[in-house]
Amino acid sequence: MNIKKANLKWKYALTKLDTSKITGIAVHHMAHPVWGVKECHDFHQNSRGWNGQAYAYEVDKNGDVWEIRGYEHKNGGLIGKLNDTNVSIVFQGDFDLEQMDHIQYMSGVWMIAYLRDKLNIKTIAGHKHWQKTSCPGKNFPLDMMITEANKQFIQSRCQFSHPDGVWDVMDRHDYAQDLYRKWADSYKR
Numbered sequence: 500m501n502i503k504k505a506n507l508k509w510k511y512a513l514t515k516l517d518t519s520k521i522t523g524i525a526v527h528h529m530a531h532p533v534w535g536v537k538e539c540h541d542f543h544q545n546s547r548g549w550n551g552q553a554y555a556y557e558v559d560k561n562g563d564v565w566e567i568r569g570y571e572h573k574n575g576g577l578i579g580k581l582n583d584t585n586v587s588i589v590f591q592g593d594f595d596l597e598q599m600d601h602i603q604y605m606s607g608v609w610m611i612a613y614l615r616d617k618l619n620i621k622t623i624a625g626h627k628h629w630q631k632t633s634c635p636g637k638n639f640p641l642d643m644m645i646t647e648a649n650k651q652f653i654q655s656r657c658q659f660s661h662p663d664g665v666w667d668v669m670d671r672h673d674y675a676q677d678l679y680r681k682w683a684d685s686y687k688r
Contacts, residue, residue, distance in 0.1 A: 500609050502556070505536045505565045509551045510544065513572040516583065523585040523622040524614055525576050526607075526644075527554065528594040528635040535591055536565050549575060554589040556610060562602035564610050570618060577629050585622075585629075586614055594636025604640060611648035615683065616655065623648070642676060649679040656686050 529539060536559070540552040553575030557565040568574055576587025588610055590603065599607075611623060623645050626634035635641060654662050669675045 500564065500606065500613075502564045502566050502613075505540075505552075505557075505567050507536070507540050507551055507567065511550055513550070513568055516571060516573045518570060518618060520584050521570060521586055521618045522620060523581075523624070524611060524620055525581075525585045525587045525624065525626055525629060526611075526635050526639070526641060527576055527587055527589040527626045528639055529589055529591050530593050530595070530634065530636070532593050532597065533591075535559055536567065539589070540567075543575075554587040556586075556588045557591065558588065558603055558606045558610060559591040560600060560603050562606040564606055570614065576626070581629055586618070587626075588614075590635065590639070592636075594639040595633060596636075596638075598638050599640055604644060607644050608647040608651060611644065612651040612655070615648065615652045621684065646676050646679050649683040652683045652686070653679065 534542070536552065536557055543549045543553055544551050552567045555568045555570050555574045557567055559565065570586045574582050574585065574587045576582070576589070577585055588607070590599070590607060592599065614620060625639065625641050626632055650662070650666055659665050669678060672678070
């Protein structure tokens with residue numbers, strides 16, 4: 500999968516981030532049914548008075564992944580110092596009102612696994628984990644997406660010859676999601 504560059508115009512230069520301190524991925528939804536990269540950027544710049552779109556990456560409804568700020572630059576998807584230790588991914592759509600299509604879901608799985616591979620991620624959670632909000636929306640398949648991303652990440656490290664058999668056995672257990680997280684965490688950068 501490729502990450503497309505959004506090439507947005509910022510009010511001022513983006514702030515570099517110490518990537519060794521990034522430990523979390525914050526997952527958001529646009530909370531708007533059709534806004535994409537440009538509309539969100541314009542809203543954040545013109546209505547909120549920010550430098551531009553707050554997120555590091557966006558996954559659109561076509562399954563395209565867009566680099567907005569990237570993980571090398573400070574994000575603005577959370578509050579204060581949380582933006583120094585978390586990378587924010589936003590998904591196009593309003594997942595309080597709609598369901599996610601498979602292609603967008605699979606791109607989200609890939610993006611989380613990609614960031615997990617590049618950074619020392621310990622926490623992957625919805626925006627609501629850090630702040631009082633419903634984001635990323637009641638219909639967002641967050642737990643499934645995190646589990647699938649952890650499986651993808653584990654597979655990239657272990658190279659099982661028949662990974663589905665391993666997942667089938669593990670998925671029978673109530674604690675499978677926690678086990679996948681712990682297993683993936685055991686692979687340190």
